[in-house]
Amino acid sequence: RKMASFLLKSVLIVVAVFSISSMAQASDPDILSDFIVPVGSAIDGNLFTFNGTRAIFGSVIQKFSVTKVGKAEFPVLDGQSVSLAVLQFPGGGVNPPHTHPRAAELLFVVKGSLEVGFVDTTNKLYTQTLQVGDLFVFPKGLVHYQYNSNWNESATAVSGFGSANAGTVSLPTTLFATGIDDQILA
Structure with a gap:
């Protein structure tokens, strides 16, 4: 016994x-230190500064655009468990169904309005219409989308992620642009 x-x-x-x-x-x-210094980088204020998003403000958006700021674009994020993306939608623009396998997403609308939604593991759809100042969370790994239903105004949102490399799996591309046989998808 x-x-x-x-x-x-x-x-x-x-x-x-x-x-x-x-x-x-x-x-x-x-990580075992305050931050990771990329090889060949000086340790000063420039290491912690990213200015790759400056050009997106004031530009005219013709199609949906994502400006990613993860560890690939901003190496000092390595080990910090954070990243972001700026999403710009022309009128009628859509960010098609996709997932982030390594992080939840916190979406913050800064211009216009967005129709958003996600599907949970029981196939339940959760939707919301967001206005400027609203935030919405997409749980890690779940299929979700954003859509600007206003054809007369652009929309902009900032997405924060709990990973320096959240990853993105775009379902339309994954399913229809990778050579999977139509019989399998039927």
């Missing part, structure tokens, strides 16, 4: 350890 109890406790401990270790791998790694 003692042996069975010991075995049960041992199995539970092993399961708990593997559960914790797999959870730790599902997010950005913790």
